[in-house]
Amino acid sequence: MIPYVFDIKRASTVDGPGVRTAVFFKGCNLDCKWCHNPESKSPGPELALMTEKCIGCGVCKEVCIKTDSCVLCGECAENCPADARKLYGRKYAADELYKIISADIDYYSATGGGVTFSGGECMLYPDFLAEIAEKCAAGGISVAIDTAGSLPWSNFEKVLPYASLFLYDVKALDPELHRKGTGADNSLILENLEKLIGLGKYIIIRTPVIPGYNDGDELERIKKYCTDRGLKHELLPYHAIGESKKAALKAAK
Ligand code: SF4
Ligand code: SF4
Missing domain, CATH: 3.30.70.20 (Alpha-Beta Plaits)
Structure with a gap:
C-alpha cells in the first residue's frame, strides 16, 4: 500500500543528525491531545x-x-x-520519492545527514517503507525512522535491515498517563523499544514536553530510563500550531 505524503522537508536540521530530507506520511494510530500535525492523523488526503x-x-x-x-x-x-x-496528501511511487531524496545526497555526505521517514506514523506502511528505505540505503543514504513504536514487531523487522537510526518517541512511561495523553497503551511501545535496544540499534529517544502532562516527575523518570540504558534523549518543545491547523482543516469541510 502506497501511503499519502503530507509534507517533504528538504534541508531539515531537526529530524535527526546533519542535514536531512524529512518525508511525512499521513495516518497515525495514536491520538495525542497535543498533536501539532493534525493533518497527519487521517490516512487519506x-x-x-x-x-x-x-x-x-x-x-x-x-x-x-x-x-x-x-x-x-x-x-x-x-x-x-x-x-x-x-x-x-499526495502519493509518490518509490522511484519518484527516491529521486527527490537523492537530490541532496552531497549535503547528507558533508554533514552526516540522510533521510528521515516520519509522520503521522510511517511504520504503518512497512512494505512501502522497506522498499524506499532499501533504495536509499543502497544509494548510500543513511535512513532514520521516526516512530512512536505502537506497532507489531513484524513491522520493525521489515525495515530493520535498512534503518541506521530510530528516532523513538517516549511520551510517558506511566501506562495510565500514556493512555490519557495518547489514547493508547504503551506496553507494546516499550516492548519494541527494549527489542531495538537488545539489537544494538542506534536510537535517539524523543519526548515532546507537554506542560501539565509530562513536564514534572514523569520527565525525570523518562530521563532516568534513558540514562540507565545509555540512550541519547532529546526534548521536543510544545507549540500550539496544531490548533490553527485543526481550524483550517475544519474550515475547508
Ligand atoms: S476566495 Fe478562494 S481562491 Fe480566493 S483567496 Fe480565498 S480561498 Fe483562495
Ligand atoms: S473544493 Fe473543489 S476544487 Fe477544491 S479540492 Fe474540492 S473539488 Fe477540488
Whole structure:
C-alpha cells in the first residue's frame, strides 16, 4: 500500500543528525491531545482553508469541479493566489520519492545527514517503507525512522535491515498517563523499544514536553530510563500550531 505524503522537508536540521530530507506520511494510530500535525492523523488526503489568508477573490469557486461534495482534486489549492488553500496528501511511487531524496545526497555526505521517514506514523506502511528505505540505503543514504513504536514487531523487522537510526518517541512511561495523553497503551511501545535496544540499534529517544502532562516527575523518570540504558534523549518543545491547523482543516469541510 502506497501511503499519502503530507509534507517533504528538504534541508531539515531537526529530524535527526546533519542535514536531512524529512518525508511525512499521513495516518497515525495514536491520538495525542497535543498533536501539532493534525493533518497527519487521517490516512487519506485532506483540504485545508486558512481563512485569515483568503482575499475573497472567488477563484476557488471558478475552478471547482464539485457537484455535490469535494472530490479532493486540489484545483482550488493549485489556483488560489493567496495560498489560502492547501491539499494535504499526495502519493509518490518509490522511484519518484527516491529521486527527490537523492537530490541532496552531497549535503547528507558533508554533514552526516540522510533521510528521515516520519509522520503521522510511517511504520504503518512497512512494505512501502522497506522498499524506499532499501533504495536509499543502497544509494548510500543513511535512513532514520521516526516512530512512536505502537506497532507489531513484524513491522520493525521489515525495515530493520535498512534503518541506521530510530528516532523513538517516549511520551510517558506511566501506562495510565500514556493512555490519557495518547489514547493508547504503551506496553507494546516499550516492548519494541527494549527489542531495538537488545539489537544494538542506534536510537535517539524523543519526548515532546507537554506542560501539565509530562513536564514534572514523569520527565525525570523518562530521563532516568534513558540514562540507565545509555540512550541519547532529546526534548521536543510544545507549540500550539496544531490548533490553527485543526481550524483550517475544519474550515475547508
Ligand atoms: S480561498 Fe483562495 S481562491 Fe478562494 S476566495 Fe480565498 S483567496 Fe480566493
Ligand atoms: S479540492 Fe474540492 S473544493 Fe477544491 S476544487 Fe477540488 S473539488 Fe473543489
